[in-house]
Amino acid sequence: MVKPATPRTRGKSSARSAAAPARPDHNEAKPVLPTKDYDASKDELLEFYRQMTLIRRFEEKAGQLYGLGLIGGFCHLYIGQEAVAVGIQSALTPGKDSVITGYRDHGHMLAYGIDPKLIMAELTGRAAGISKGKGGSMHMFSVEHKFYGGHGIVGAQVSLGTGLGFAHKYNNDGGVCVAYFGDGASNQGQVYESFNMAELWKLPIIYVIENNQYAMGTSVNRSSAEDQLFRRGESFRIPGLQVNGMDVLAVRAATEEALKWVKSGKGPILLEMKTYRYRGHSMSDPAKYRSREEVQEMREKSDPIEGIRKHLEAAGISADEIKAIDQDIRKIVNESADFAETSPEPEGAELYTDVLVEQY
Amino acid sequence: MAVEIKMPALSPTMEEGTLAKWLVKEGDEVKSGDLLAEIETDKATMEFEAVDEGVIGKILVPEGSENVKVGAVIATMAGEGAGDGAGAAAGNGAGEGGEAEAAAPAPAAEAPAAVAAKAEAPLAKPAPAEVKIAADPAIPEGTEFTKLTVREALRDAMAEEMRKDERVFVMGEEVAEYQGAYKVTQGLLQEFGDKRVIDTPITEHGFAGVGAGAAMGGLRPVIEFMTFNFAMQAIDQIINSAAKTNYMSGGQMRCPIVFRGPNGAASRVAAQHSQNYGPWYAAVPGLIVISPYDAADAKGLLKAAIRSTDPVVFLENELLYGRSFDVPVLDDYVLPIGKARIMREGKDVTLVSYSIGVGVALDAAEQLAADGVEAEVIDLRTLRPLDTATVLESLRKTNRLVVVEEGWPVCSIASEIAAVVMEQGFDDLDAPVLRVTNEDVPLPYAANLEKAALVDAAKVVAAVRKVCYR
Numbered sequence: 001m002v003k004p005a006t007p008r009t010r011g012k013s014s015a016r017s018a019a020a021p022a023r024p025d026h027n028e029a030k031p032v033l034p035t036k037d038y039d040a041s042k043d044e045l046l047e048f049y050r051q052m053t054l055i056r057r058f059e060e061k062a063g064q065l066y067g068l069g070l071i072g073g074f075c076h077l078y079i080g081q082e083a084v085a086v087g088i089q090s091a092l093t094p095g096k097d098s099v100i101t102g103y104r105d106h107g108h109m110l111a112y113g114i115d116p117k118l119i120m121a122e123l124t125g126r127a128a129g130i131s132k133g134k135g136g137s138m139h140m141f142s143v144e145h146k147f148y149g150g151h152g153i154v155g156a157q158v159s160l161g162t163g164l165g166f167a168h169k170y171n172n173d174g175g176v177c178v179a180y181f182g183d184g185a186s187n188q189g190q191v192y193e194s195f196n197m198a199e200l201w202k203l204p205i206i207y208v209i210e211n212n213q214y215a216m217g218t219s220v221n222r223s224s225a226e227d228q229l230f231r232r233g234e235s236f237r238i239p240g241l242q243v244n245g246m247d248v249l250a251v252r253a254a255t256e257e258a259l260k261w262v263k264s265g266k267g268p269i270l271l272e273m274k275t276y277r278y279r280g281h282s283m284s285d286p287a288k289y290r291s292r293e294e295v296q297e298m299r300e301k302s303d304p305i306e307g308i309r310k311h312l313e314a315a316g317i318s319a320d321e322i323k324a325i326d327q328d329i330r331k332i333v334n335e336s337a338d339f340a341e342t343s344p345e346p347e348g349a350e351l352y353t354d355v356l357v358e359q360y
Numbered sequence: 361m362a363v364e365i366k367m368p369a370l371s372p373t374m375e376e377g378t379l380a381k382w383l384v385k386e387g388d389e390v391k392s393g394d395l396l397a398e399i400e401t402d403k404a405t406m407e408f409e410a411v412d413e414g415v416i417g418k419i420l421v422p423e424g425s426e427n428v429k430v431g432a433v434i435a436t437m438a439g440e441g442a443g444d445g446a447g448a449a450a451g452n453g454a455g456e457g458g459e460a461e462a463a464a465p466a467p468a469a470e471a472p473a474a475v476a477a478k479a480e481a482p483l484a485k486p487a488p489a490e491v492k493i494a495a496d497p498a499i500p501e502g503t504e505f506t507k508l509t510v511r512e513a514l515r516d517a518m519a520e521e522m523r524k525d526e527r528v529f530v531m532g533e534e535v536a537e538y539q540g541a542y543k544v545t546q547g548l549l550q551e552f553g554d555k556r557v558i559d560t561p562i563t564e565h566g567f568a569g570v571g572a573g574a575a576m577g578g579l580r581p582v583i584e585f586m587t588f589n590f591a592m593q594a595i596d597q598i599i600n601s602a603a604k605t606n607y608m609s610g611g612q613m614r615c616p617i618v619f620r621g622p623n624g625a626a627s628r629v630a631a632q633h634s635q636n637y638g639p640w641y642a643a644v645p646g647l648i649v650i651s652p653y654d655a656a657d658a659k660g661l662l663k664a665a666i667r668s669t670d671p672v673v674f675l676e677n678e679l680l681y682g683r684s685f686d687v688p689v690l691d692d693y694v695l696p697i698g699k700a701r702i703m704r705e706g707k708d709v710t711l712v713s714y715s716i717g718v719g720v721a722l723d724a725a726e727q728l729a730a731d732g733v734e735a736e737v738i739d740l741r742t743l744r745p746l747d748t749a750t751v752l753e754s755l756r757k758t759n760r761l762v763v764v765e766e767g768w769p770v771c772s773i774a775s776e777i778a779a780v781v782m783e784q785g786f787d788d789l790d791a792p793v794l795r796v797t798n799e800d801v802p803l804p805y806a807a808n809l810e811k812a813a814l815v816d817a818a819k820v821v822a823a824v825r826k827v828c829y830r
Contacts, residue, residue: 060392060409060411060412061411063409063411064411066369067366067368067369067370067408068366068368068369068431069369069430069431098577100573129610130610130612131608131609131610131612132610132611133610134607134608134609134610135608135609135610139608139609140609141605141608141609141612141613142612143609143612143613148573148576148577148613149605149609149613150608150609151601152600153596153600153601156569156596156597156600156601158569159565159566159567159568159569159570159572159573159597160569160570160572160573160576160597160601161573162566162569162570162573163569163570163571163572163573163574163575163576163577163581164573164574164576164577165573166570166573166574166577166579167573167574167577167578167579168577170529170555170574170579171578171579189565190565190566190569190597193561193563193565193566193567193569194566194569194570196561196563196566197560197561197563197566197567197570200561280406283370283371284370284371284403284404285406286403286404286405286406287406287407288404292395292407353611354606354607354609354610354611355606355607355645355646356606356646356648356670357606357611357614357669357670358668358669358670360648360696360697360698360742360745
């Protein structure tokens, strides 16, 4: 039984009746998961391959530099999850749509086409880093691209992203916010506070749960009473779709559907991307909570890059062409590492800058 | 060509470890992601992967070896092609055959060497640029004054800024239809509509984050907390998101937001609803913290706060909302942030306070004057940045100082003032600095106990007598 609910009455006190029927603008037509993958052109396939491979190689190099002590602190690699950022970012309108994520943020930035040198130099804490070396791996931003970070507190980016969605609606600029968070963050209270407001105010926001199945070392089943995370919006009337996050074409297709939903003014939507990280939670993860076989099986059967390779072959792209891309990427990544190692650290005076914007 | 595989650092603090087990043998072909070896540290056993493809050449450190230093060459590997050797395995550095690329890589190039030298040089804090804090704007002669309550002054400040700037909006619990839990936002919904005056659910953590996100997205939110006690649920967004983002982003990402609402003890609402958060927020670099006393300052400083590009915590006081003060009738009355105000001049002792404490200090000064003691009363108005220059200048004249604070004594603004005066005004002191604060207990409900716990003029007068030795 549907309990009678109060209709939305903000600004109209006359309609405040406790016995009013359920909210009339309830989302009747639910979005559906596209049954067909995104029909990518040959160029798009190549671009997906290129971006995912760039993320993979970049992250491997970051892991290597971490091993050498050139990257400090926490460093969360995106290896295994490449299809999520690449598939979603490819559907957005740069400069119009906004994006925010947590601390596992290198992949999203690379998918924007942000110079890998600036990202790697941030990881090594150099002045040329995208945050002048003051943010590090977890705190990177590119306001120019409407990429709003890079946030280190689990779940905080969901409220912040809801605020970005609020700004899109307030400015009526046609933009949509994509707020990425993990299966771990999906248990934070502020996520649900944000869901409530986003649906209440019909904000243009796509919530993307990157469910890589482990919140640090705690599996979803051990941490989540409702482990089908795409249902987590239901009590706020936010529809959700569960997507194969290891398949960039499925990710892209679902994103198109989500964008259609949000842009038609129906309010927020939730995409649960089922994905997997091959590496530990961060670089100092002993990985004792899962078996090597489990990781190996995901790599062998579901690797997003191997997946797109098959599409490339089907599209008649030669092995040589793919190899040329690989070599090009290796070069880009090696150059970014060289740059990140040799470019200077921030000037001492930078310690005191950017605390406040104005002088008082 | 052979590439050296080196003992990796698996955590920022690792210096050496045990090579527990090789998972490959000489001659094995490996590709990126293949496991090479298991390394044990004092904290964990971790696997170590190949970064690139190649053929394992010589294994130089046998399994079971203990205390293998990070950076030591443990094996060699032949890369795929001659030109493709770089980056063949995790543990391989950029410089071929470099010795010292481990935890503290010895920079080969010139530039990093220069950097290292620079980094060792003491990081001298730049002398505070002689930023002359603007004085309050002169009020033209003949300006009319009108009696306004603090509540009305705050409302007028928001309304004026909303008229000026479309990006400004007000959000919080009961700010719209209810007209404000304490009626501070009265009339705003009627003038600006529900797009810009927004009732939220009871969800402080959420809407503080929504506000901060909207500010990052280019808007100018004024977020009202029904009281600052409830902002504790939201303090992560205020500090970790709003205050730190500009710094963490190297100055890229602004967060021009005002968090405002009543702060401090109200009346008979007991411990959970009665607390002064001034010292909490004033401790955080990246925030501006303002806590005015009278209506004119409330108006001029709230307007300045809304215009500021920095995140501002604006601490009001419920007991002051209904008090009336003279406010100049001017089109655009904006006051400088970071400037204290001398409320009453005197030569015998300096009383420093803020918010409701200023009223207590002024009462005390009145009583002292009857006794022939002329107290100078300073209203700090802004708690961060703190206008210590005005305090020290007054001290040079009076040589005695008492801080009056409606809040707990430990790690308080009073403690901070005492420390600054000790560090920078020691020679001007003829007596120890005294702190007159609330008692160091949660605020009780019973009327007599509540009264006993709070600052009052009698306690201030007693402290002044002590420092004046009379």
